[in-house]
Amino acid sequence: MKTEYPPSEVDHMRLALREAARGQPTAAPNPPVGCVLVRGGEVVGSGFHVRAGEPHAEVLALRAAGEQARGATAYVTLEPCAHTGRTPPCADALIAAGVARVVVAALDPDPRVAGQGVARLRAAGVDVTVGVLEDEATRQQAGFRMRVTAGRPWVAYKYAMTLDGRVAAQGEGRGAVTSAPAWARVMAWRAEADAVAVGSGTVLADDPRLTVRGPEDGAAGGHDPRPVVFDRSGRVPPTARALRPGSVLITAPGTDARPYEERGVTVLRVGSLPGALRALGDLGLNTLLLEGGPTLATAFFAAGLVDEVRALVAPKVLGAGLPPLALAPRPMAQAHELSDLQIEVLGPDLLVSGLVRPVPRLAAAGGM
Amino acid sequence: MKTEYPPSEVDHMRLALREAARGQPTAAPNPPVGCVLVRGGEVVGSGFHVRAGEPHAEVLALRAAGEQARGATAYVTLEPCAHTGRTPPCADALIAAGVARVVVAALDPDPRVAGQGVARLRAAGVDVTVGVLEDEATRQQAGFRMRVTAGRPWVAYKYAMTLDGRVAAQGEGRGAVTSAPAWARVMAWRAEADAVAVGSGTVLADDPRLTVRGPEDGAAGGHDPRPVVFDRSGRVPPTARALRPGSVLITAPGTDARPYEERGVTVLRVGSLPGALRALGDLGLNTLLLEGGPTLATAFFAAGLVDEVRALVAPKVLGAGLPPLALAPRPMAQAHELSDLQIEVLGPDLLVSGLVRPVPRLAAAGGM
Numbered sequence: 001m002k003t004e005y006p007p008s009e010v011d012h013m014r015l016a017l018r019e020a021a022r023g024q025p026t027a028a029p030n031p032p033v034g035c036v037l038v039r040g041g042e043v044v045g046s047g048f049h050v051r052a053g054e055p056h057a058e059v060l061a062l063r064a065a066g067e068q069a070r071g072a073t074a075y076v077t078l079e080p081c082a083h084t085g086r087t088p089p090c091a092d093a094l095i096a097a098g099v100a101r102v103v104v105a106a107l108d109p110d111p112r113v114a115g116q117g118v119a120r121l122r123a124a125g126v127d128v129t130v131g132v133l134e135d136e137a138t139r140q141q142a143g144f145r146m147r148v149t150a151g152r153p154w155v156a157y158k159y160a161m162t163l164d165g166r167v168a169a170q171g172e173g174r175g176a177v178t179s180a181p182a183w184a185r186v187m188a189w190r191a192e193a194d195a196v197a198v199g200s201g202t203v204l205a206d207d208p209r210l211t212v213r214g215p216e217d218g219a220a221g222g223h224d225p226r227p228v229v230f231d232r233s234g235r236v237p238p239t240a241r242a243l244r245p246g247s248v249l250i251t252a253p254g255t256d257a258r259p260y261e262e263r264g265v266t267v268l269r270v271g272s273l274p275g276a277l278r279a280l281g282d283l284g285l286n287t288l289l290l291e292g293g294p295t296l297a298t299a300f301f302a303a304g305l306v307d308e309v310r311a312l313v314a315p316k317v318l319g320a321g322l323p324p325l326a327l328a329p330r331p332m333a334q335a336h337e338l339s340d341l342q343i344e345v346l347g348p349d350l351l352v353s354g355l356v357r358p359v360p361r362l363a364a365a366g367g368m
Numbered sequence: 369m370k371t372e373y374p375p376s377e378v379d380h381m382r383l384a385l386r387e388a389a390r391g392q393p394t395a396a397p398n399p400p401v402g403c404v405l406v407r408g409g410e411v412v413g414s415g416f417h418v419r420a421g422e423p424h425a426e427v428l429a430l431r432a433a434g435e436q437a438r439g440a441t442a443y444v445t446l447e448p449c450a451h452t453g454r455t456p457p458c459a460d461a462l463i464a465a466g467v468a469r470v471v472v473a474a475l476d477p478d479p480r481v482a483g484q485g486v487a488r489l490r491a492a493g494v495d496v497t498v499g500v501l502e503d504e505a506t507r508q509q510a511g512f513r514m515r516v517t518a519g520r521p522w523v524a525y526k527y528a529m530t531l532d533g534r535v536a537a538q539g540e541g542r543g544a545v546t547s548a549p550a551w552a553r554v555m556a557w558r559a560e561a562d563a564v565a566v567g568s569g570t571v572l573a574d575d576p577r578l579t580v581r582g583p584e585d586g587a588a589g590g591h592d593p594r595p596v597v598f599d600r601s602g603r604v605p606p607t608a609r610a611l612r613p614g615s616v617l618i619t620a621p622g623t624d625a626r627p628y629e630e631r632g633v634t635v636l637r638v639g640s641l642p643g644a645l646r647a648l649g650d651l652g653l654n655t656l657l658l659e660g661g662p663t664l665a666t667a668f669f670a671a672g673l674v675d676e677v678r679a680l681v682a683p684k685v686l687g688a689g690l691p692p693l694a695l696a697p698r699p700m701a702q703a704h705e706l707s708d709l710q711i712e713v714l715g716p717d718l719l720v721s722g723l724v725r726p727v728p729r730l731a732a733a734g735g736m
Contacts, residue, residue, distance in 0.1 A: 162703055163679050163720055164692045165533010169700045177700060301687060309685060311531050315722050316703040317677060319669060319695030324532045327687030332537045332545060335530055335684040343718060350711060350720065352531055354683050 009075075012036055012043075013105055013133040016075040019048040019057065020140060024192040025223035026051045029284030031078055031108075031144035035061040037099070039072035052284075056081065058090040062097045070098035077137045079108040079130070082116040091120040101127040105137030107362040110148045114362055134361075139340065142359040143194065143286025146307065149360040152277035153288040155197075156308040157297050158189060159324040160349075163313060166321035167294060172205075181347030182312045186291075187212050189310070193225040193289040195280065198242065199296035200231035209241045210291070225289065228280065230296055231255075238263050248283070250276045273303045298326050309338060310353040312346070377443075380404055380411075381473055381501045384443040387416040387425065388508060392560040393591035394419045397652030399446055399476075399512035403429040405467070407440040420652075424449065426458040430465045438466035445505045447476040447498070450484040459488040469495040473505030475730040478516045482730055502729075507708065510727045511562065511654030514675065517728040520645035521656040523565075524676040525665050526557060527692040528717075531681060534689035535662060540573075549715035550680045554659075555580050557678070561593040561657040563648065566610065567664030568599035577609045578659070593657065596648065598664055599623075606631050616651070618644045641671045666694045677706060678721040680714070 019034025035057035037045040047060025080090035121128050146154040160177040161167045191212045210227040227242040234255040245264030257267035268279045300306050338354025387402030403425035405413040415428025430437050448458035514522040528545040529535045559580045578595040595610040602623040613632030625635035636647045668674050706722025
């Protein structure tokens, strides 16, 4: 079967990024990576990394291409690895298959790779280009990049607010602010997140399941993120719907863990929010979708632990209720400017998302 | 000179609306109205109403067309008048000029017209169509429509907030929240508004001029709106920059008006916000751009006196400060849904505007 002909290098890399996205829900603690092999302008193989312990994207693409890999160009969203982990180095596999050229979107910040994959390829005579669609790739790999450089997951704070900045009425649960298309987008975020965090207030008010559901409540999705419940004082009952085998409870050192552990919940007893986030990193979680109410989000933000903001804005005015964040007073000039802004219309609502801090990246050495 | 050929009725009416917009800054207490005369598919005349006492749009278009008006179709954004005000009825002028057909965007809610213009044209054998681009026309005429039906100006609340819903830092003046393109839009709104309202808090904190200025502060604009300062207790000094000849001060019945009146300020001493709005309607003001801080806006909203919301949203997060409105607590289900939503990107910022209530309109009788 003839694959469609992508007219340019950027298009080939875009294909590789699309491949990588397929592994997003399951790749952690590894990064999502996609690879496309092109020979004579034709895609001869592609692959993406599904989960840790299984083959890397490059290996799957090489397998698909077979003999056609010889002399081909490989488009990889992340620098091929140079170390033996659970699988042998991909740089060696590309060299062995006779690939003539490798186009890399972004270098791997993992200290075990960090430019050595590219160096190994070049030493073997392979032509290497770095930086095609680098921004898109680093953003896709934000979770992995944060974990390997800072030891914690990438945190995206999602909130739905009215046009006058209210995420909930005072004393109310987190009633629907936005519409069905916005809800569907939240489900898509959950499906690609490694974990979803809420505070005890949200659990006690709404008892959410935090699963991926279709428009009809209860319809099963593909991948459910791990629920992470922040509950310093052990207020949340072990029977809460978010607490099930695989869930994580973050609580204070003094809390009795047994009632939760008996239900298969991982209990992390930590003294601080940064400590909690490092513990989540140690669990291999790359991305955390922060769906908690303003109290939890404010604690995250105050600790410098929100990396990205995803604001769903509903075209209505409430005039009272809770704001998305309640930090200590500061002048307007000290507001956090968001970068890499994305704006989208979702039915009647708006989605405005942006980065609070840049995704960690490894600067390419001169000549790359 | 040959005018460009508009391919359809809608395009002719759009031209008429564009004409009408040219009169927006100065037409009050009259509505902005535009008229385009078309014969044989060619525009043979056009006009717009500049100010009260001067000719109506239809008369200017007829003058421009001269003999070519005979047998032409007139596109008028508002029903031609049937009564003698400061000028004779436009319906009669169209009939006398031999216009064959009149296409009207929207009927005139002024009780002196209210369908009688159309009736008079039809009685004279003129073919009349009503409703082409009616929504656009009624929105353009919102101020006039509110004043002639409710006796008060149409109120648009403009605010600039961060993505977490803060219009100002606590205790700070109204420092720049949004960017230069958003500021330019506010200037355009001022240029077409009859009046701009602020509260005493804004005047005391920022001492704004409330004029139309270019990017270089101080550059003169075309039309300045009348500043309206709401100051119940007479806190604002008569030397405030917003108080100049033509400005309006709304204050309590007990306030000493003389220091303000000596500067040419119109002082309205009223006991309630609805009373103040009616007094502004009596001054012939059709549109009021509410630029006040959250205290004044909350009072307007609580009294049901905000008709439109124009929210400029900056992609930054402050985490503290004042929300755009602070009403009494109410459940999320009772939020005011906005209609006729418009979303626009202004540089790095977003503009989300919508109507709190529909523009008053006169339903066309059957067959129109």
